[in-house]
Amino acid sequence: xxxxxxxxxxxxxxxxxxxxxxxxxxxxxxxxxxxxxxxxxxxxxxxxxxxxxxxxxxxxxxxxxxxxxxxxxxxxxxxxxxxxxxxxxxxxxxxxxxxxxxxxxxxxxxxxxxxxxxxxxxxxxxxxxxxxxxxxxxxxxxxxxxxxxxxxxxxxxxxxxxxxxxxxxxxxxxxxxxxxxxxxxxxxxxxxxxxxxxxxxxxxxxxxxxxxxxxxxxxxxxxxxxxxxxxxxxxxxxxxxxxxxxxxxxxxxxxxxxxxxxxxxxxxxxxxxxxxxxxxxxxxxxxxxxxxxxxxxxxxxxxxxxxxxxxxxxxxxxxxxxxxxxxxxxxxxxxxxxxxxxxxxxxxxxxxxxxxxxxxxxxxxxxxxxxxxxxxxxxxxxxxxxxxxxxxxxxxxxxxxxxxxxxxxxxxxxxxxxxxxxxxxxxxxxxxxxxxxxxxxxxxxxxxxxxxxxxxxxxxxxxxxxxxxxxxxxxxxxxxxxxxxxxxxxxxx
Amino acid sequence: xxxxxxxxxxxxxxxxxxxxxxxxxxxxxxxxxxxxxxxxxxxxxxxxxxxxxxxxxxxxxxxxxxxxxxxxxxxxxxxxxxxxxxxxxxxxxxxxxxxxxxxxxxxxxxxxxxxxxxxxxxxxxxxxxxxxxxxxxxxxxxxxxxxxxxxxxxxxxxxxxxxxxxxxxxxxxxxxxxxxxxxxxxxxxxxxxxxxxxxxxxxxxxxxxxxxxxxxxxxxxxxxxxxxxxxxxxxxxxxxxxxxxxxxxxxxxxxxxxxxxxxxxxxxxxxxxxxxxx
Ligand SMILES: Cc1cc2nc3c(=O)[nH]c(=O)nc-3n(C[C@H](O)[C@H](O)[C@H](O)COP(=O)(O)OP(=O)(O)OC[C@H]3O[C@@H](n4cnc5c(N)ncnc54)[C@H](O)[C@@H]3O)c2cc1C
Ligand code: SF4
Ligand code: FES
Numbered sequence: 001x002x003x004x005x006x007x008x009x010x011x012x013x014x015x016x017x018x019x020x021x022x023x024x025x026x027x028x029x030x031x032x033x034x035x036x037x038x039x040x041x042x043x044x045x046x047x048x049x050x051x052x053x054x055x056x057x058x059x060x061x062x063x064x065x066x067x068x069x070x071x072x073x074x075x076x077x078x079x080x081x082x083x084x085x086x087x088x089x090x091x092x093x094x095x096x097x098x099x100x101x102x103x104x105x106x107x108x109x110x111x112x113x114x115x116x117x118x119x120x121x122x123x124x125x126x127x128x129x130x131x132x133x134x135x136x137x138x139x140x141x142x143x144x145x146x147x148x149x150x151x152x153x154x155x156x157x158x159x160x161x162x163x164x165x166x167x168x169x170x171x172x173x174x175x176x177x178x179x180x181x182x183x184x185x186x187x188x189x190x191x192x193x194x195x196x197x198x199x200x201x202x203x204x205x206x207x208x209x210x211x212x213x214x215x216x217x218x219x220x221x222x223x224x225x226x227x228x229x230x231x232x233x234x235x236x237x238x239x240x241x242x243x244x245x246x247x248x249x250x251x252x253x254x255x256x257x258x259x260x261x262x263x264x265x266x267x268x269x270x271x272x273x274x275x276x277x278x279x280x281x282x283x284x285x286x287x288x289x290x291x292x293x294x295x296x297x298x299x300x301x302x303x304x305x306x307x308x309x310x311x312x313x314x315x316x317x318x319x320x321x322x323x324x325x326x327x328x329x330x331x332x333x334x335x336x337x338x339x340x341x342x343x344x345x346x347x348x349x350x351x352x353x354x355x356x357x358x359x360x361x362x363x364x365x366x367x368x369x370x371x372x373x374x375x376x377x378x379x380x381x382x383x384x385x386x387x388x389x390x391x392x393x394x395x396x397x398x399x400x401x402x403x404x405x406x407x408x409x410x411x412x413x414x415x416x417x418x419x420x421x422x423x424x425x426x427x428x429x430x431x432x433x434x435x436x437x438x439x440x441x442x443x444x445x446x447x448x449x450x451x452x453x454x455x456x457x458x459x460x461x462x463x464x465x466x467x468x469x470x471x472x473x474x475x476x477x478x479x480x481x482x483x484x485x486x487x488x489x490x491x492x493x
Numbered sequence: 494x495x496x497x498x499x500x501x502x503x504x505x506x507x508x509x510x511x512x513x514x515x516x517x518x519x520x521x522x523x524x525x526x527x528x529x530x531x532x533x534x535x536x537x538x539x540x541x542x543x544x545x546x547x548x549x550x551x552x553x554x555x556x557x558x559x560x561x562x563x564x565x566x567x568x569x570x571x572x573x574x575x576x577x578x579x580x581x582x583x584x585x586x587x588x589x590x591x592x593x594x595x596x597x598x599x600x601x602x603x604x605x606x607x608x609x610x611x612x613x614x615x616x617x618x619x620x621x622x623x624x625x626x627x628x629x630x631x632x633x634x635x636x637x638x639x640x641x642x643x644x645x646x647x648x649x650x651x652x653x654x655x656x657x658x659x660x661x662x663x664x665x666x667x668x669x670x671x672x673x674x675x676x677x678x679x680x681x682x683x684x685x686x687x688x689x690x691x692x693x694x695x696x697x698x699x700x701x702x703x704x705x706x707x708x709x710x711x712x713x714x715x716x717x718x719x720x721x722x723x724x725x726x727x728x729x730x731x732x733x734x735x736x737x738x739x740x741x742x743x744x745x746x747x748x749x750x751x752x753x754x755x756x757x758x759x760x761x762x763x764x765x766x767x768x769x770x771x
Contacts (some may be wrong), residue, residue, distance in 0.1 A: 201711050203530060203537075203577040240579035242711065246516050267713040271725060278718060278725065278744055280751035287714035295536065295708070302534040303561050304708075305752050379747035427730070428711065 004084065008075065011089050020092055021071050030132070034139035035065040042359040049298050049330045050215040053356055054118070057142075062149040066095035069141045072131050077143060080129030083475040085109045087126060091146055103154035106147060111184040111478070114155060114222045116471050117148030119213060119319075121350045125471075155225055162232045166193035171488060173259040174199060174252060176243040176429065179207025180470045181263035181461030183226065184477035186235045192485050197236040197257075199243050201428075204294060207265055209470070211294040212286070214323050216330070217353070244432030249457075258491075259456050259484045262444060263477060266462035267426040271419055272315070276373030281307055281381040285314070285324040285420035292327055309416025311335045313384060315370055316420035317347035318467075322354060324418040325362050333416070336362050341369040341389050341402040367391070367402065371409070373417065381417055386410045423467050433457075441466060449483030450476055458484050495529075495575040498551060503633040506558040507601055508567045509543075515550030517542070517580045523588060523608035524702065524734055527552070527580030528710040531569065535576070536562040539707045539729070541605030542581060543634075555604035555633065582710045583733045586700070588612040592674035593619040595667055595697070596642070597660050597688050599680020600626050603634050605702055606679045607641075613677075614641040621673075622646070623663040625684070629654035660684055661691050673697050678737060682749060686742035693738045701737035703728050703745060706752065720744050 002010070011017070038055040045051050057065065069091040077087045086105055093102035106113040120126075122144035127133060130140035154160050171194050175182035178200040186196045204210050206223045231237065243249065249260065269284035271277055288306065296302030312328040314321050317340035329336040338357070340347065343366045347354060358364070367389040374383040388408035395401040425442040437445045437453035443466055444459040446452050452459050460476025462468055499511035517527060526541045544553040556563050569575075586609050594613045598606035603624055614620045620641065625648040626632045632647055632654055639645050646663040647655025656663065660680070667673065668691070676699040678688040685701040692699040705717040705728035717728035722739035726732065 201579065202709065203579070240577050242579060242582075245581055246520060246579070248520075267711065268727075269713070269715045271715065271718075273725065278720060278748065280748060284715040287708055287716045290708055290714055296534060303536040303565075307752070378750065380751070426712065 008078070008086060011086060012071065012073070016096065017071060017089075017092055020096055024067060026070065029068050029070055030136060030138070032064065032068050034068070035061050035142055035145065037142075037145055039356075042356075042361070045216065046329050046360050048216070049292065049327065050219070052219050053216050054148075056152055057145050057149045059153075062094055062146060063097065065142050066091045066146060068132070069095070070131055076129040076131065076134065077126045077141075078129075080126040081109075082125065082469075082471050083109045083478070085126075085147075087143060090150060091141065091143070094146055094150060099150055099153040100157070100159050102150035103160075106150060110147075110471070111187050111474055112180060112226055112470070113147050114151035114225075115180070115209060115218060116474070117144050117146075117151055118218050118222070119350070119469075120144055120147075120471050121469065123351050155222075160225070160229065162229055163187075163191055165191050165233055168195065168234075169193040170195060171259075172197070172255075172257045173261070173484065173488075174243070174257045175261045175263060177201070177207060177262065177264040177461075177463075178205040178237065179263050179265050179461055179473060180209060181473035181477040181480075182207070182261060183230065184474040185261045185263065185460070185481045186477075187230055187233070188478055188481035189484070190230070190233045190235050192481070194485075196234070197238060199241040200237065200239050201242040202294070203239050205237050205239065207263075211290045212320070212323070214289065214293055214327055216326065217323065242428065244428055249433060253456075259488055260458065261477070261480050261484065262429050262452075262457060262459040262463055263461045263473065264426045264429050264463045266423040266467050268424040269419070270422045270424055272370065272421060274371055274373070276375060276381070277419070279373055279375040279381040280379050281309065281375075281415055282373060282417040282419065283307075285316070285320045285418050286423070288324055288418045289320070289327065292331070298331055306331070307416055309333055309414070311337075311412075311414045312416040312418065313337045313339050313365075313370075313412070313414045314418040314420055315339050316422070317342065317349060318420060318422075319349045319353060321418075321420035322349045322357050324420050326353075326357055326360060328416065328418065329360050329362060337412075338362060338364045338366075339368050339370060339386065340364070340366050342399065343367055343391060346399045365412075368410070369402070369404075370417075381414060383411055384414050384417060386412065423462075425463050425466065429463070449486075450480035451483060451487065455487070495578040497569055497571050497573050497575070500569070500571050502567075503555070504630045507631070507633055508556055508558070510554045510556070510566075510569070511551050512554060512575065512578065513550055514552050514578055514580075517578070518545040518547050518550050518552050521545050521552065521581040522585035523612040524583060524586030524605075525581035526583050526605075526710070526733065527554070527578055528582060528707070529554075529566075529575045529579075530577040531562060531565045532576055535565065537577075537708060537710065538562050538566065539582070539704075539710055541702070541733070543604040543607055555601055557601040579710070582729060584731070586612065586677075586702075586734055588616050590617045593621065593672060595664060595673045595676040595692075596620060596622040596638075597664055597676065597678045597680070597684075598622065598624050598638070599660055599678075599684035600631060601633065602680030602684070602702075603632075603638065606677065607634055607637055609677055609679075610638055611641040619643050621667050621671075623648065623660055623667070624655075625649070625660035625663065625680070627651065659687070661687050664688060665691055668692070668695050668697065675699070676737075677702075682742055682746045685737065685740075686746075689737035689740065689742065699737040700734045701740060702734045703732055703740070704749075705729075705733075705745065706749060719748075
């Protein structure tokens, strides 16, 4: 068996890649500046919840950016990608204008490149390990932009074909939840010939990709196209079905399901348990984003309401916080503020989202932490008290931990507060399966093959990792499909 | 799927719907609820399951018109289908044999109360039910409650049916008369608050089923949070029933009022739309 390194080497030695490397001198490649992503003007884009901020690279821009990539002997970028995409190969395919092959290369490892190209924290992953970053101290090759370009090109050119599936083996398997982990699991299993059903508790398929991440960052049609293909491949989707409530695992087993993949996500929002947190006008980012993204509350034609605010504070520094604060801006907030207890460098959000938020006029109250809320006579929040912080010693995560400055507080006027301080694993599944081993934090425990303490049950994504990323969730789904296939094949013999 | 097979108006604003939902009918227990959507752009509405017929594969829902969404729901007819229906949600009522159970229902709260009354009776308890509403036409499901109760006391604000007075008056009489081992209260928040204060005075363990505002109903959003014993709980997954003596009813009432102005506005838009259609 060849190792992945050997495989990469073989691919690198293909004639076309050798040729392409010779086309430009090293310096001609490295002297080029990194491409800029064309964006909609901040003043324009804040008027719409659905206009995508990033416009995507044009054909020429993409080819030029692809030519920056050195096609390194030792492509360190791949080490930074959680699913080990053959990054140089897809980029070199763009350089030689074989866009469809570029997309195919991506899809060998990543079921949702159009999504990951948009939402992966590239600056912490592939791009942080790029030769330009680590050796040249120059801006990395725009791997994320190129990934998005190839995937978008394939979709828009209509050359997205339905992958071939093995002849049906008649074995029924189920995916619980319809987030990225379940979708990638479903795609791989249906290709192997399984009869796959995806069960989703909500009325829409897509998990966080639909109810969480707003359209100005990830248009719904990106997800819908993928869903269409999965449907054409034969995956069945059942909405409004809560596994463990609408029917138990036992009942599903009786109906012939032989294997289960749980991708139920980390749905439970955390609050801070500080005085006044249950006043009206204070809600979780999940509630805020669900009302807007899933229930259409920003649109008069939909019945679901959402509270609007003039002075909106969003607590937290992650992607969820950025999505919420930018949504607030789009819903007409005069002041949209991030309240974050650490400083800018410690923010877990994607760098690009922070940049976009800033451009859109979001204020950053860094090194502040809410300690109490106050309300008017009707119970609507009207003020929050902030504890001012400073950075102390690094904590377990290596980030400098925030410490209170004794006695330093500040009151600010707010009429809407969105709490985005993290989520806990969804307890629905563990609660319905007493034998399932879960960690202290409520995440499902799995082995390297994503198999849980119940042999027919595999799990991945946020329910295993706590809050993680789309690409990790997707990688888990793939990994689980592979090991479930092995497991079920062994059972047959 | 989700087809309405029976519809009946209990009063101008209270409607009963029997809906095809075989899986939910089979899985539901007293205390569980469902979430439904009437149409593509509709809200997610939580409704307690008032009853189910496993053989026919149907569940019974009772809704009061309070806003756009429930108005649209009440406008559906037999043969129409709900676009979305999911459940059963929430924890089931802890039904056991305790002795004598006092079941207090206010307004449409009698609908969720009914399966609980039935459950306690079947578990071998003596059940005394107190049904209360503003007036006669707002007393619902009286015959059904009677079927599973040893005694039913009806109270109306205006005395148009049963006795004139509040639910607490009826309940207190029973408490003074005989030993009550447990009390269940379901109805408007204010009614549950006062019933709870009453039973606290007499040290009777009491459960109340909360009608908090909800979005997903699966623990994902926290819209339904309530304070119970000083801790924040999510009504949809930790409830809907809680120890009434621990519930912060004032906070619940404040939170229920949170979307009042938005709802009023939506209702006005909806009515205008209807006017246009005519
Ligand atoms: C606002 C927001 C922004 C984010 N931004 C980014 C980003 O920019 N980049 C990035 O990489 N990551 C981001 N993330 C994180 C990323 O979205 C998640 O890590 C990823 O979606 C997890 O995927 P999953 O498959 O585990 O589950 P989810 O996407 O969480 O989906 C789980 C689904 O399972 C359903 N479900 C739960 N229980 C049951 C049941 N019993 N039966 C049936 N269905 C059930 C739920 O309704 C849900 O739809 C963001 C998250 C949020 C909330
Ligand atoms: S999937 Fe993410 S980490 Fe991997 S190459 Fe694409 S952007 Fe980089
Ligand atoms: S309704 Fe969303 S958590 Fe309860």
